[in-house]
Amino acid sequence: MWPNADTLCMLHQSFDIELIAASVLIAALASYAALAFSRRVGAITGLSGIDPRAKRAEHDDAGATVRYRQIAEALSEIVWTATTGGQIDFCNRAWFAYSGLPAQDIDGLGWGQAIHPNEIQGVLARWKIAVATGDNYEMEYRIRRFDGEYRWHLGRATALRDNQGRIEKWLGTATDIHEQKRAEGALRDGQRVLEDRIADREAEAQAATNLYRLLAENATDMVSTHRVDGSFDYATPSWSEFTGVPNDTLRGQFPALFSHPDDYTVLLANYRLAFTVDELVTTAWRCRRADRSYGWLETTTRTVREPETRRVMAFVSATRDVTERRKAEAAIRQSEARYRQLLEHAADAILIADGAGHCTGANARACSLLRQSEEKLIGVPLRSLFIAREEETAARLSALAVGDVILAEDVAVRGDDTHVPVELSIGTLPEGGLQVIARDITNRKELERLKNEFISIVSHELRTPLTSIRGALGLLASGRLTDTPATSARMLDLAVSNTDRLIRLINDILDVERIDSGAVGVERSWCNATDIASQVIDAMRPVAERAGVELKASWSTTLAWADSDRLTQTLTNLVGNAIKFSPAGSTVEINVSSDTRDVRFEVRDRGRGIPSDKLDSIFERFHQVDASDSRAKGGTGLGLSICRSIVRQHGGKIWVESTLGHGSTFCVTLPLPPAPRHELATPTRERVIVCDDDPGFLEVMTAMLEHFGYAVSTATSGLQAIELVKVARPHVVFIDMVMRGLSGRETIEALQSDDCTRGVPIIVMSGAMPQQDPKRVGAIDWLAKPVEETALLRALSLVSNPIRHETGRVLVVEDDRALSQVIAATLESRGYTVNVTHNGADALACHFAVGADIIVTDLCLPDMSGLDVLEWIRAETDPAGLPAIVYTAADLDIMMRDRVEDAGALIAIKGRTSPDALVDLVTRLLNAESRLEALSV
């Protein structure tokens, strides 16, 4: 234990007192000595002069010597005297007691043997100097005690002088200062050690501080110390960089000030936790950045505690910006989730196995395919899930060993011990183990089976008539029947009838294949469904009569949007079937009806009916209720399958309702198209008159014209038509050329000869192709029967558009070059200046180079949509100013129509709007004050 300051101070004080005491003593001795010497000198002098004073003085001198020697002897300090020559002539008792040296040893330099060898030279040298110069001196040196211990002494030598200042004698003292010296030394040593230690500590601390500062300030992490209240005490510059708050401002602020509101609680909670536990507390929180955005930080805090009381003195925190890490983690999580989702939602079963081929994971599909929970599947060897043959397994393993992906068919064993055919894709995973993707191929196998069965049945069906043909002809060719002409004839009959059967079969098989494969499209148009049904009944009547079956029809005139040939084929088939399965004397009923959405055909028989389990399968190929029906009833087993294909191609439905023993009703519905929204070639609700003596035809025309938005009046004779024209002042009159009573030509003449009716536009119609220019008969157009939709629209467009000269620049964008030429020619014939381009890019270039007053564009262009062209141009020019027409063959859905309308364009449908009508529309748009006006014309 180092002496404390108080102890040191006390030591100093006692030391000083002793030194003062010694000095006082020396001074006293010196004055005594001086007195004694002066008297002795006087005595000596007196002796020589025989002075009584001298005698007294001598006496006094001797007494003085005795007295000062007595004093010297009483002192505990060592006292000595020496001659002017330096010879010790007196040492007090203290010397002898201390040094233990005999009296004779002080003679000469004998005392020197008691001085410490290290100091003796110095002492002697100093003593010699003093003797030589007479200077008093004081020095410290060690003197050997009687027990051999050297102890520090303060030695003083004082020259005693006479009145003239001559040295009479030397007086010296040696005071033991050993304890003081040691205490002083110890004090010095202690101070030095202390200072050294302090210096060391300071150096260490400085080094540590420098190091920590260097580490902290250069680390990417943010390091901070906090006061007990949590506020910043010190923060590395990275904190300032993150928060944008200068370091000196940060000091005293609370981290929570920068916290995202949602993370404030957790920050506070962990601050409290750090208080109570003596462990690292880590907090993930969002901290506001300089740019006001939030970044994720991870702060690890530890308390600094007072060692003894464990009182919290401060906090030390290391904080790391984990925003990117969290983003990466989130991305990984997301990716994992996506992967998992992908796995879970995969249509295929996916199994993961370890290197030994034991299942380690399975997706939901795998569980459902194998009818096992994932828990049960884990650990199960793949070998027991899929039952490949041994050699196949071996081959797979060797292929896997070289990194191949194996594709194989196999059979999976389910949890309930049933089997399911699967297609496997087995591959190795980069991290080891296997990935098995299994696809349930039950359906494919079933399809394959059905296909094989179909081929097998077709083969059988084709070979059966061939057998008869080959057999019959073979017998005829053998010459064995030459004598039996009746048998020969019979064989020829068999050959012919089986050839017919073969032809029917081949036709049906080809038909069903072509329809199903989409090789033959249906060509839909408006057709009179009632007419078609009527024709079918007429055609089937002989068959029905032979079977003794009556055909009965009931309908109202109905239009169908159908391929009339295919519709005829379907109805023929259904009626034929109904006749075949009807008992003689029964009735087959045919009904045709419609509503706004569908046309419905029903064929009802009174036959044996169809079991409920066959109601669907009879529409499958060769799936007759009774296979023998095929030949017994002369069918191929494909008729209903063909009907179903045709109906499906029309977007319709076919089904059968049946009660065993009471007959069946086959139903077909064909959808009607939605009415067009803007049939621009046709003004709305204008009245037209149709004159024809065929009521069926009138119904078809009425339906079509009403569909296009006209109000229709019909006349069944020329006379009736004339009266109607007078009353109704129609937009146009359609007149059949061949009518009973007043003919078409006569009706026209009558109309033209009457002032009330002269000038009414007339369109003539006839079953024959027009033989002459319609104008020659006073009509503007000639329509061939049956009237086609496009021809009707073309004719209608002629009505409202008297030729006149127009001006304006029209940009036509149409990739069909032939059509673009027709449009351009039509426009030019009406006086328009026309620029034609065949793609979008050229159209844009052309418009921006020369401009246009109106744009007519196709929708589907090779490089972009016509709508894109319009949107481009409108973006660059006055968005409301430029009129445009989208002229398209595409059947636009509602969304597309809306887009076109949003682009400010009108829609004209190719085939419904003729080039002439299109030009009319162009004229209307250019002359109209507004688009609305153009539409309302």
Added chain:
Amino acid sequence: MTKTVLIVDDDEDVREIAQLSIELGAGWNVIAASSGLAGVSLAAAEQPDAILLDVMMPGLDGPATLDRLQSIAETRSIPVIFLTAKARASDQVRLAALGVAGVLPKPFDPVALPGQISDLLGWSD
């Protein structure tokens, strides 16, 4: 003694031509049935020397009819020849494996048919 052959086929024309071929070519008696079921009862009743059996028939098809014939003591030993329009080799092999005397394909050569039947049944000697 004149052989009797039973033809079982659901196609009337094929029955007629096969019958004529056999009658004209070999002079055997021919009896015919239009279904498997009818064939089995006719075979049991008439004990023909051989049965010419169609494969694809509604109701009881060829193999099922064969099964029935083999399960009845009276018909078990009558040799059966399948006459089939099933063209694929695999079908023919499968049919041959059912324990019949032979399989003859359709269409058949009416002139060669009796000889083919004799060969299969060892009647040529």
